[in-house]
Structures are given as structure tokens and as C-alpha cells.
Amino acid sequence: MKSNKVKKIALYGMLVALAFTFSYFESLIPFDFGIPGVKLGLANLVVVVALYIVSPAQAFSVAIIRILLASITFGNVYSLAYSLCGGILSFAVMLLARKTKLSVIGVSMLGGICHNIGQIAVAAIVMSTVRIVYYLPVLLVAGLVTGLLIGIVSKLIIDRLIKINKDA
Amino acid sequence: MKKADFILIGIVAVIVIILLIALYATGGNSGNRVQIEVDSQVVETLPLDTDAEKIIKTEKGETNTIIIKDGKVSILQADCPDKICVHHRAISRTGESIICLPHKLVVSVTNDKNTENEIDAVA
Secondary structure, three states: OHHHHHHHHHHHHHHHHHHHHHHHHHHHOOOOOOOOOOOOOOOHHHHHHHHHHOOHHHHHHHHHHHHHHHHHHHOOHHHHHHHHHHHHHHHHHHHHHOOOOOOHHHHHHHHHHHHHHHHHHHHHHHHOOOHHHHHHHHHHHHHHHHHHHHHHHHHHHHHHHHHHHHHO | OOHHHHHHHHHHHHHHHHHHHHHHOOOOOEOOEEEEEEOOEEEEEEEOOOOEEEEEEOOOOOEEEEEEEOOEEEEEEEOOOOOHHHHOOOEOEOOOEEEEOOOOEEEEEEOHHHHHHOOOOOO
């Protein structure tokens, strides 16, 4: 029993570290589309996979801790607010979406979209301007596309992890 | 990918198209005024067709340099931490905007028709 708990702690720590590293890696790449908020969201790869291999509460912890760590380390107060809002919204939606007929890819796409919507919501409140809604079309599409890519990779990983777990 | 995934893509595509129509079909394509807002207050309105360079300073002393050239407006320089506004591509159509979140600055392109309805901050 005890070794099982240690195993789990190690797993969660690894997931957080992985997500954190993805965030850092992404911050190094100048993703310059000329439009703010368009990110690859590589760290979400870990969150989506976590959603399918550990409990929801643990996956949520991984997501939140990663956001806090990443924002404090190489972000600023603003990136913390956006990431937190986008991350929580996308997690909540993905958690519910798991129960629907969507595949991992669909869940990830929905998560990507909601992540962007969450971020734009924060921006709209901070700026108290409705004009920011002009960014919605771009962000929706960006969320869909990045979610698709992340989802495809997530599915590959999850399928293999489940297989390894069964054989172990 | 399952069928539900494609349905999701379809729904989002429809929403995006509706949004695009709703946002851009009103007011036409090319605007002719540049409106600069700081903290939701219009601080400056400039014509889009006149080349100009303007430094906007917020109360806290933060600066953004807005440049209008060849019928397009962009932010040349800013002392905000992320410089997203500086990297944003130049805009020229009504409804488009460049936003500097840390400075609460919004540079947008409007039509004369629209600005008439908005309250001028400066007489």
C-alpha cells in the first residue's frame, strides 16, 4: 500500500515537472502570429493525458500547480490571471466533456477553445471593453486547431499508457 | 476521431462564421479613423490616412508609441513587459484593434459613422 502511495506521488510530481518544462519550452519559441493569445499550449498535453490516467482532483492539481509555477517563474501577473482563468475553465469543461461522446481529440479541442475564451474573458474585464470580442473568431479557430494537435498526441500517449498498464 | 468530434468542429465553424459576419459586415471594411483609448477613456482620435507618430503616456508614465503609416496603424514601441502590442501586425480595417493589456491601452480603427455616436473625451 505504502509503495503505491509513493508511486503516485512520484507520478504527480513527474506530471507537474513535465507540464512545467513544456511551458518553459513554449516560452522560448517566439510564436509570432501578430495576434495575442495564440499559443500552442504544449503543457495542456500533460493536463489532457492526466485527465485520462489519474483522478480528476489530481489532474486538476497538476494543472493549477503548473500554472502557478510557470507564471511565477517566467510569466508576469497578467499571464497568471489569464492562464488561471483559461486553465480552470478549460479543465472544468474537459472534465465534463469526458463523459460525452467526444473522443480524446474532441475533448482537447473543446479544452483549447475554452482556454482561449477564459483568457479573453479576463482581458475583457481588465480592459472593460467589449471591443476585445473582435478577437473571438481568431481565438476560437486557434483553440480548435491547437486542441486538435494536442488531442492527437494525447490520444497516442494515452493509448500506449493504458496498454503498458495492462501488460505491467 | 469520432463523429462527435466533427460535429464539434462544425459547430465552432458555424459560430466563427456568424461572428465574422456580425462583427465585420457592419460598417464596411476600411475605416478612416484611429481611436486610442486608455482605461476605457478615449484620449485621442486621429485620421488613418495621415502619417503620424504619437507617444501615448498613461498616468503612471507608461508609454506606447503609436505610428500611422500608409493607411495602417501599429504600435512601434512600448515599455510594457510582454510587448505583445508591438509585435501585433498593423491594422487598418474597422473593428480591428491592437491592445496593450498592461497599459490598458486600446488602439482601434473606426469609421466616421461610428465615432459620431461615441462621446468625445476632448472637445
